[in-house]
Amino acid sequence: MAEIEAQEPTDESSGGGADIDGRATPDKLAGLIAAALALGVTEFAAGVVEPIPSLIEAIGNSVIDLSPSAVVKWGIRTFGKWDKHALAVGIVIISLGLGFVLGPATRHKKLTAPVAMSLAAIVGIAAAIQDPLSQGGWAIIGAALGVAAGNASLWWMLSFTRPSQSPTASTADESRRRFMLTATAGASAAVILPTAGRKLAERFNVEAARSQVVLNTTTTSTTAAQSSSTPSALGVADIEGLTPFYVPNDEFYRIDTAFTVPQVDPGSWTLKVDGAVDNALEISFDELVERSTTEVDVTLSCVSNRVGDDLVGNAKWIGVPLTELLDEAGVQPEGEQIFSRSVDGWTCGFPTALAYDGRNALVAVGMNGEPLPTAHGFPARLVVAGLYGYVSATKWLDRITLTGWEDADGYWIPRGWSKTGPIKTQSRIDVPRSSSIEAGTHPVAGVAWAPTRGISKVEISIDDGPWIETTLGPIQSEESWRQWWYGWDATPGDHTVKVRATDGTGAVQTSEPHAPAPDGATGHHTRAYEVSA
Ligand SMILES: Nc1nc2c(c(=O)[nH]1)N[C@H]1C(S)=C(S)[C@@H](COP(=O)(O)O)O[C@H]1N2
Ligand SMILES: [Mo]
Numbered sequence: 001m002a003e004i005e006a007q008e009p010t011d012e013s014s015g016g017g018a019d020i021d022g023r024a025t026p027d028k029l030a031g032l033i034a035a036a037l038a039l040g041v042t043e044f045a046a047g048v049v050e051p052i053p054s055l056i057e058a059i060g061n062s063v064i065d066l067s068p069s070a071v072v073k074w075g076i077r078t079f080g081k082w083d084k085h086a087l088a089v090g091i092v093i094i095s096l097g098l099g100f101v102l103g104p105a106t107r108h109k110k111l112t113a114p115v116a117m118s119l120a121a122i123v124g125i126a127a128a129i130q131d132p133l134s135q136g137g138w139a140i141i142g143a144a145l146g147v148a149a150g151n152a153s154l155w156w157m158l159s160f161t162r163p164s165q166s167p168t169a170s171t172a173d174e175s176r177r178r179f180m181l182t183a184t185a186g187a188s189a190a191v192i193l194p195t196a197g198r199k200l201a202e203r204f205n206v207e208a209a210r211s212q213v214v215l216n217t218t219t220t221s222t223t224a225a226q227s228s229s230t231p232s233a234l235g236v237a238d239i240e241g242l243t244p245f246y247v248p249n250d251e252f253y254r255i256d257t258a259f260t261v262p263q264v265d266p267g268s269w270t271l272k273v274d275g276a277v278d279n280a281l282e283i284s285f286d287e288l289v290e291r292s293t294t295e296v297d298v299t300l301s302c303v304s305n306r307v308g309d310d311l312v313g314n315a316k317w318i319g320v321p322l323t324e325l326l327d328e329a330g331v332q333p334e335g336e337q338i339f340s341r342s343v344d345g346w347t348c349g350f351p352t353a354l355a356y357d358g359r360n361a362l363v364a365v366g367m368n369g370e371p372l373p374t375a376h377g378f379p380a381r382l383v384v385a386g387l388y389g390y391v392s393a394t395k396w397l398d399r400i401t402l403t404g405w406e407d408a409d410g411y412w413i414p415r416g417w418s419k420t421g422p423i424k425t426q427s428r429i430d431v432p433r434s435s436s437i438e439a440g441t442h443p444v445a446g447v448a449w450a451p452t453r454g455i456s457k458v459e460i461s462i463d464d465g466p467w468i469e470t471t472l473g474p475i476q477s478e479e480s481w482r483q484w485w486y487g488w489d490a491t492p493g494d495h496t497v498k499v500r501a502t503d504g505t506g507a508v509q510t511s512e513p514h515a516p517a518p519d520g521a522t523g524h525h526t527r528a529y530e531v532s533a
Contacts (some may be wrong), residue, residue: 023097026179030157031113033183035099036190038117038150039092040197042124048199050204053134054197055124060259061086061134061344062127069415071519073304073516076255078280084259095120106154107161113154117147121374132345133262153186202510206263210378213266213319213371216293239485241431242445245475246297247313249373255302255311255389257411262344262396266379271363275339275401278330285379289365291320296360296385297480299449301423303388304516308428308525312449314480317383318366322355325363325400335402339410340382340394348410350384350391350421352402359385359452360479363397385479386519391421404489425450425509427458427484428499429527436530438491444470445485446499446525454478454504460486461498478504492533498526 039056046054064072064087098116106113121143129136160179166472247253266285274280295318302311322338331352339349355361361384365372372378377395384392390412401408413419427448448458454476459467473483488497500509513523 015294024104026161028100029183030154031099031103032096033103033153033166033186034150035095037153037161037186038146040193041149042142042146043194044197045145047200051135051138052477053128053139055142056088056091057126058128058131058134058139058258059091061131063087064257064259076315081254082133098282103265107158114151117150120303121147157182176362189519191392205432206265206374209266210371213289215366216289216372216391238443239431239443240481241433243430243447245483246368249368249370252313252315253311254375256395261426264343264379264396269379271380271397272399273325273329275403276332276335277402281325281329286378288320292318292365294319294321294362297477298360298383298385299451300389300393300463303390303417303421303515303520305521306516307523315368317362319362319364322363331402334404336405337403339401339403339408340397341399342394343398344396348391348394348415350387370501386423388421388423390417416518421519423451424520424522425501425503427499427509428525429497429499437490439490439531439533442488442490443485444497447481447483448501449481450503451479455482455501456504457502458484459500464493490531492531495531496526498524500524
């Protein structure tokens, strides 16, 4: 006993010297594999037992919530629809990086790994606790399994890279061989386990339930009937690259703070309407679908859409008018704000008066003739014409609470965005998309929107010349965007084309450039072209 204790310190302090280079690499590798294995085991556990949350997801959600809004918007802008994947990759890389330094550090002090991994686990558990979609208690189980697997594998691998007490060539070779074997097995498990876990977790998604939803479209509103003459029937589809009047569901922009798309079981889901109302309501999904007979075309836009960008889209929404539910609940005078909440805890609010001013405001269950896609809010969401999504368009809707205007602020309000969010008049040039074109006649075309006010005119100006009126698309709805086009006779040289819209009230879109924060971007979209002879 005494002998061993006396030996250990020597081993640690002087054993380093000559040997350290020799085993530094295997130690780092061992740490890396152990960290990957720890993470992999938590992901696998999350795939086997439904309530165990994925810690990567829980941390991802927390990172999004805690990040300044500018960082979140930067992420969305830089990685587009891959923003959540980029974040996941970032979390994994940081975890593996920690593992890299953990190997050599644990060789030095055996308790480094359990302490560091437990700390990482606590971060994951804390994230799960504050994530409304995860259960903190179950996260402890997943995290504990991960920490156990990570530590056991690390100590095991380090035992083979330890400088031998009796360094004969054959035992050193034997150790190396066993290290390689263990490391290979560990690395394979670190890849297979999370992959299998992700695959298994798909059983928990609601795609099957979604595909069984039968929408009730027995009656259609006038707006929908009007738009049955599709643009393609009228030749607009001939302009290649022009955004279609209805953006297909899988191409529709997606913006939300949900790291992974919430999977809401429509069987157990209900919509609550409460707060300052005479009778609180609770409606099942079947009942909501039964009542969803209104179909309307509404253009949705994100407040962070920059001039010329595509965080805007138009779709045909099927749902129940919000006023129908509000009337049934009986809104009291104090209910000045329609404050809605998503199952994932996201919230937003807008003035109750706007739901009653004649605009379409729906609890939607269908999008372009299909049940709402999960990414767009299945089983139900709000769609309110003329308001940016961040104040109105709650996806995975769970509860609508009538509150005083000052009594509640939605998710983005304390993060610096305006409490009211009417959509500003905007227009965009879609084609020509390429900046280098050949001389000749080209269609210049795009979309313009001023929901609830409508678009009465779209003009372009070439090289800052006089405004030229363009042809407007066939479908006219005050709550939807309008397509527009013009045949431009492009002459060789450098040219710019800019666009502006006039809304239904006669107000011309401002040329004043304004960043998206805090209440929506303004300015004219301009494209530059190099026209070759
Ligand atoms: N639950 C939830 N709903 C949400 C959001 C969100 O982050 N979480 N983002 C809103 C914002 S900012 C916009 S612009 C719209 C976008 O809807 P879409 O993804 O269907 O295009 O959803 C809104 N609804
Ligand atoms: Mo948004």
